[in-house]
Amino acid sequence: MVKRELHEIGDGLYAWIQGDGSWGWSNGGLVADGGQSLMVDTLFTGALTRDMLDAYRLATPAARQISILVNTHANGDHTFGNHLVADARIIASKACAEEMEERPASVFRAMIDGWRDLGETGRFIHETMGAVFDFSDIAHCPPTETFSGHTTLMLGGRRIELTEFGPAHTRGDIVVHVPDARVVYTGDLLFSGSHPLMWSGPIGNWIAACDAILSWDIETVVPGHGPISTKREVAEMRDYLVAVRHGAAARHAAGLAWDEAAFDLGWSMSDDWLDRDRIIANVASVYRELTSGAVDPSREEIFRQMLRFRAGAPCPHEPGAGCTCGTPLHNEKRIGLAGGRR
Numbered sequence: 001m002v003k004r005e006l007h008e009i010g011d012g013l014y015a016w017i018q019g020d021g022s023w024g025w026s027n028g029g030l031v032a033d034g035g036q037s038l039m040v041d042t043l044f045t046g047a048l049t050r051d052m053l054d055a056y057r058l059a060t061p062a063a064r065q066i067s068i069l070v071n072t073h074a075n076g077d078h079t080f081g082n083h084l085v086a087d088a089r090i091i092a093s094k095a096c097a098e099e100m101e102e103r104p105a106s107v108f109r110a111m112i113d114g115w116r117d118l119g120e121t122g123r124f125i126h127e128t129m130g131a132v133f134d135f136s137d138i139a140h141c142p143p144t145e146t147f148s149g150h151t152t153l154m155l156g157g158r159r160i161e162l163t164e165f166g167p168a169h170t171r172g173d174i175v176v177h178v179p180d181a182r183v184v185y186t187g188d189l190l191f192s193g194s195h196p197l198m199w200s201g202p203i204g205n206w207i208a209a210c211d212a213i214l215s216w217d218i219e220t221v222v223p224g225h226g227p228i229s230t231k232r233e234v235a236e237m238r239d240y241l242v243a244v245r246h247g248a249a250a251r252h253a254a255g256l257a258w259d260e261a262a263f264d265l266g267w268s269m270s271d272d273w274l275d276r277d278r279i280i281a282n283v284a285s286v287y288r289e290l291t292s293g294a295v296d297p298s299r300e301e302i303f304r305q306m307l308r309f310r311a312g313a314p315c316p317h318e319p320g321a322g323c324t325c326g327t328p329l330h331n332e333k334r335i336g337l338a339g340g341r342r
């Protein structure tokens with residue numbers, strides 16, 4: 001069983017951390033003041049969210065009734081438990097609310113249940129999520145209030161700043177900043193200890209988000225996935241994103257196809273983070289941007305290559321399909337292998 005733990009990270013501030021933060025194992029947060037409480041995100045399932053709420057209520061009486069829920073973005077691992085606090089004000093960015101409408105819990109559950117009919121996408125979501133979580137208690141419970149750009153909330157005597165940085169990880173990413181406690185809850189703009197996943201991009205927005213957070217007077221950073229962090233991990237994420245952007249652009253200029261660039265860059269990076277196969281999706285995103293959409297790999301194709309990369313395939317080509325990887329001619333095109341794979 002994945003270890004799930006409540007951490008007190010300041011006066012009236014908490015973080016709920018789930019395991020190593022791999023697929024679907026997201027974090028949540030709670031801010032309490034003057035008998036009121038603000039929750040940052042719900043979790044992937046009703047049961048996981050219920051356990052988190054129980055822990056919050058044991059920690060502080062203010063959590064008996066959640067006053068405000070903020071969803072950092074639309075992904076199910078941050079929203080599918082919203083129905084458990086349906087009486088709260090639910091706040092998100094306008095773009096997040098729109099994305100939630102397009103991919104409600106019912107659509108996700110139909111995909112999870114019908115994975116066998118969905119080809120590589122189905123195999124991928126089954127392997128990473130369907131076989132791991134119980135989705136019998138998830139629901140679509142959308143925001144009741146939305147904003148764009150920036151907004152300030154008061155909770156008891158406490159000022160809380162919500163800032164939108166998306167589209168980056170998803171279309172409407174926001175972060176929750178509690179200035180008096182020098183804490184920021186980043187949602188999935190920070191993955192700590194694992195490769196981030198860029199569904200939307202552009203990557204420049206994500207780098208700008210890291211720069212902004214690094215400029216704030218903060219001490220503690222609660223990532224969307226992985227252990228409680230500091231500015232150091234935000235700086236590492238920034239460096240990673242810059243490296244992906246440069247690495248993908250160099251390979252594009254050298255004439256590599258998006259999937260060749262993704263494998264080449266993926267196997268040459270020297271970090272020890274989890275879920276390295278996400279580099280495939282991230283490079284696809286950068287190629288889409290570099291080519292103004294002329295290169296636009298489908299999710300199906302991206303998942304297919306992610307599965308192959310996970311299984312250790314050295315290149316994106318099917319064996320026997322005229323693949324010349326390993327020959328000097330082909331290697332001339334590959335520019336990242338010097339670092340070796342690990």
Ligand SMILES: [Zn+2]
Nearest residue numbers: 026077188224
């Ligand atoms: Zn997440």
Ligand SMILES: [Zn+2]
Nearest residue numbers: 073075169188
């Ligand atoms: Zn996410």
